[in-house]
Structures are given as C-alpha cells and as structure tokens.
Amino acid sequence: MALLLFRKTGLLRRAGLLRKTGLRWKLSAAIAAVSALVAVVLSFVVHNAARASMIDNSRDVQMERVVFAQTVYESTGRLAINARLDDDDLPSALRHFAAKDKRATFVQEHGNSPVVWAETPLSNGRVLSMSSKFSDTFAVLDDLDQALILGSAAVVLGGTALGVLVGGQLSRRLRKAAEAAGRVAGGATDVRVRDSIGARVRDETDELARAVDAMADALAGRLEAERRVTADIAHELRTPVTGLVTAAELLPPGRPSELVRDRSQALRTLVEDVLEVARLDGATEKADLQDVALGEFVRRRVAITAPDAKVLVVADAVVRTDPRRLERIIGNLVANAARHGKPLIEVTVDGPYIQVRDHGPGFPEDLLREGPSRFRTGSPDRSGSGHGLGLTIATGQTRVLGARLTFRNAAPEDGEGGGAVAQLLLPRE
Structure with a gap:
C-alpha cells in the first residue's frame, strides 16, 4: 500500500511538473521521446535483419563446406578438416533430416556467435556433419550495434535540439503575443499583437495575433462610440443644467430653494465630471508641465x-x-x-x-x-x-x-x- 501511494504521488508530481513546464520544453521532450522511440525501433529492426542475413550466409557457407567434404570423402575415403562421421553431438533436428536422407543446416545459439551445423547423408548410410562458429562474421554485428547506439544518440540529441529551437521560437512568439495583449488590455489601444510578434512566419500564432488584433479593434471602436455618446450627452446637458443652476440662484430664500440649489449644483458637478471622464478616456489630454x-x-x-x-x-x-x-x-x-x-x-x-x-x-x-x-x-x-x-x-x-x-x-x-x-x-x- 505504501509503495502504491509513493508511486501515485510520484506520478502526480511529474504531472504537476509537466503542467508547469513551458511550451519549449514540452515540445522538446515530445520530440526527444519520439526520436528515441524511432531510433530504438529502427535499431532493433536493423540489428535483427543484419543478424538474419549473417545466419543465412553462414548456413550457405556451411552447406557448401559439407558438400565439398562429402565429395572428398567419397573420392578418397578421407575426412576433410572439421568433418565428422556420425557425430554424437549432432542436434536431433539434423538427425531427423538425415534419417529422411536429406541435407540440412541448423543454428545452435551459443553466446554472441552461434554454432552453425550442416549434415549430409552418405551412400553407405552414415552421416557426415560439420559445425563451425563464424566469430569473424558475427563480430561485425558488435560494430554495427555500436554504430546504431551512436546514431540513435545523435538522432535523439538532434531531435531535442530541434525541439528546443522550434519550441523556443514558438514560445517567444506566444510570449510576445501575451505581452502585447496585456498592454492592449491595459489601455494601450495603439499596440497590435501581429506587429509585436512579427509577420514573417505564417502559422497559428499569426492567426491568433490577427484574431486578437481584430477583437482589440472592435473593442476600441465600441469604447470610442460609448465615449462619444457619453461626451455628447454630457455636453448637451451642460447648457440646460447651467441655466437651471442660474435660475435656482434667483429663487426666494427658503428651505425648498436651498434643496433646489443643492440638487442642481450636484447635477452640474455630475455633468462636469462625466465630461472630464470622457475626455480622459479619449487619451488625447496633454499635461501642461x-x-x-x-x-x-x-x-x-x-x-x-x-x-x-x-x-x-x-x-x-x-x-x-x-x-x-x-x-x-x-x-x-x-x-x-x-x-x-x-x-x-x-x-x-x-x-x-x-x-x-x-x-x-x-x-x-x-x-x-x-x-x-x-x-x-x-x-x-x-x-x-x-x-x-x-x-x-x-x-x-x-x-x-x-x-x-x-x-x-x-x-x-x-x-x-x-x-x-x-x-x-x-x-x-
């Protein structure tokens, strides 16, 4: 139970770390993982194909040797080097083929260099066989494996570097887009996201920038329309409110007159404040320093x-x-x-x-x-x-x-x- 909890906690931590990691490193990790997977699969395929080809060649060579040894034995009665008659170590699979009067080869796994057997039945009923380790041939396989390992490492490193480069460029563009969008949200209506990220690369980031710029233009248009409406309304109210304040000053003294003057003055202050807010929203005000x-x-x-x-x-x-x-x-x-x-x-x-x-x-x-x-x-x-x-x-x-x-x-x-x-x-x- 404790081990399961520890593994679950580790997975959660890795998941949390992955969520907090930037786009550049996520993309690099993904490319590195795919490159490693492809390199391993290709290395496995190449290794097995090369080994199978070497075994087939070894079978052919061993078969040629045993046929030559049979010719020598039947002509001279002497065994060629490494040839055996009725060898007790002959694999059972070859004994089965010899009993059927058939030539055959057999590969016996023995470390890195397998033992290749070949047998042929003789006319006198005996079985001539040979076995050899093709150490020199299969030594090439070790060199091939080293080359595959180095190549796989190079592919993974190259893929990771490419991921860092591509992810870094994309991350930079997105960061610039986010900064520009933040400035737009802060009221900088002249900022455009597409200009900030550069328009040389046409990708999804450029489409996002176009969409954000279009949204910013639409919002700026609506805000400007609202500001103009507010300014126009306040400006149109300014004249009658001024007249109302002047008329209130001419009323005879009394509590009702004081209330009218107080409310009309409050209305005048409100109109002036609304006009000031509209001017400030227009971002055209300049300071007299x-x-x-x-x-x-x-x-x-x-x-x-x-x-x-x-x-x-x-x-x-x-x-x-x-x-x-x-x-x-x-x-x-x-x-x-x-x-x-x-x-x-x-x-x-x-x-x-x-x-x-x-x-x-x-x-x-x-x-x-x-x-x-x-x-x-x-x-x-x-x-x-x-x-x-x-x-x-x-x-x-x-x-x-x-x-x-x-x-x-x-x-x-x-x-x-x-x-x-x-x-x-x-x-x-």
Whole structure:
C-alpha cells in the first residue's frame, strides 16, 4: 500500500511538473521521446535483419563446406578438416533430416556467435556433419550495434535540439503575443499583437495575433462610440443644467430653494465630471508641465478641501508636473477619504511621493482587485453620497501626468484602526 501511494504521488508530481513546464520544453521532450522511440525501433529492426542475413550466409557457407567434404570423402575415403562421421553431438533436428536422407543446416545459439551445423547423408548410410562458429562474421554485428547506439544518440540529441529551437521560437512568439495583449488590455489601444510578434512566419500564432488584433479593434471602436455618446450627452446637458443652476440662484430664500440649489449644483458637478471622464478616456489630454514645490502645494490644496486633515512633509521636492491636474488628483483623494473614511485624514509628502490615508473601513475588495470603476460608490445600494467618479478621474489624471497611483488597505500594525491608503508617485522629470 505504501509503495502504491509513493508511486501515485510520484506520478502526480511529474504531472504537476509537466503542467508547469513551458511550451519549449514540452515540445522538446515530445520530440526527444519520439526520436528515441524511432531510433530504438529502427535499431532493433536493423540489428535483427543484419543478424538474419549473417545466419543465412553462414548456413550457405556451411552447406557448401559439407558438400565439398562429402565429395572428398567419397573420392578418397578421407575426412576433410572439421568433418565428422556420425557425430554424437549432432542436434536431433539434423538427425531427423538425415534419417529422411536429406541435407540440412541448423543454428545452435551459443553466446554472441552461434554454432552453425550442416549434415549430409552418405551412400553407405552414415552421416557426415560439420559445425563451425563464424566469430569473424558475427563480430561485425558488435560494430554495427555500436554504430546504431551512436546514431540513435545523435538522432535523439538532434531531435531535442530541434525541439528546443522550434519550441523556443514558438514560445517567444506566444510570449510576445501575451505581452502585447496585456498592454492592449491595459489601455494601450495603439499596440497590435501581429506587429509585436512579427509577420514573417505564417502559422497559428499569426492567426491568433490577427484574431486578437481584430477583437482589440472592435473593442476600441465600441469604447470610442460609448465615449462619444457619453461626451455628447454630457455636453448637451451642460447648457440646460447651467441655466437651471442660474435660475435656482434667483429663487426666494427658503428651505425648498436651498434643496433646489443643492440638487442642481450636484447635477452640474455630475455633468462636469462625466465630461472630464470622457475626455480622459479619449487619451488625447496633454499635461501642461511646470516646476512645483510639492510640500507647500499640497498644504494649500489640502487646507481648502479638508481643513481638519493633517499634512506631514517628510522631505520636500520640486517636481515637474501639471498643477491643475495634480490639484484635481489630491482634491479627489482627500474628498474620497473625507466622504468614505473616518478621521484622522493624514497626507504625507516624502519627496515625489504623496500618501493620503484615513482611518475608516478601507477600500472595497473589488476596487483593490480591479481598480476604480465609474459610478461605483462605497455603498453597495448606492445610498451614500457621491457618484463614484472621483477615484476614476484621479486615476485618469495620474495617467496623463505619467505618475503611478495605487490603492491598499492599511493593516492594524500600520497604526490604529487600519484604513484606506492611496499612494501617488510623481515623476521628477
């Protein structure tokens, strides 16, 4: 039972290793196995055919010798060299043929060089026989076996090398296709898989690249159509919403008027945010770069958005960035922390690195896994405040600046209460 379990475990490990092995080594192993099988089969066939041919030749030679010995004996009464009369060691099969007055040969296995017998009945009723080892003839078989072994090894090595070469080329093309497809999935709409792998080789990889490129073009077309529809709708709403906000300001003071002004202003903010998201999705926005002293810049912007937030400048830095877009990013991150988190909000500046942290429940798992998504708020039933566009806009503006924005939840050991942590890394140049 233990042995069976050990063998089963070994098979499972080998199967797992085979699944984890790359295409190059799988293809090489398959070619090597097939080459070894073919080499063994061919060597076996060649060895047996050569041995059979040598035995047939030895039978013919031995038969000629015994006929010659019979002629000599019947003419002179003397036995030729190695000839025997009524040999006691004569195999029973030859005795059977001699009893029928027939000549015959017989091969008796004896190591690498078999013993070849031949007999012929004489006119006086006796049996003349001869036996010989054709050692010199069968010694060639050993040389042939060595040549077959060397040839088989060369075939296996050559097949393995060919498998590594072909598999490596195919694996490289597939890896490049996967990398290009990953860049397309990441939003690089100008990347084409077929250009990445090269179009010189027409194979299944090229067909796969064509299919992925066609799918990417179709998706890009649909996304562009959706972006245009969203931008057009938001743009058409902008004028009447602006008029609505202006009209709300003219209403007489009172609670109903305050509600109308508040909701109309919220609608105006939503329309402006949707327009900004549509522009960012178009990937045509360009940053207006200026030198910015980051510490003082962050202090002023955070004081406007969240006066109660704590700003800590560990190391100041001058970065070249777009102040308007950076202000938008910081404002959205701080506003998101104030809306969905709990005090204290901490903003840390450490060189080109900005961190915004609250002490609330943290980011949802789907946001950490998939990133910010438009109109996804912190409340599953959408009963909370906000429209779910703040982090989406911050991510889009970060992309325009060439910066990097990441999200994580603080562990309890990082400080009391954990909380959500947004980290922005700005390029110095």
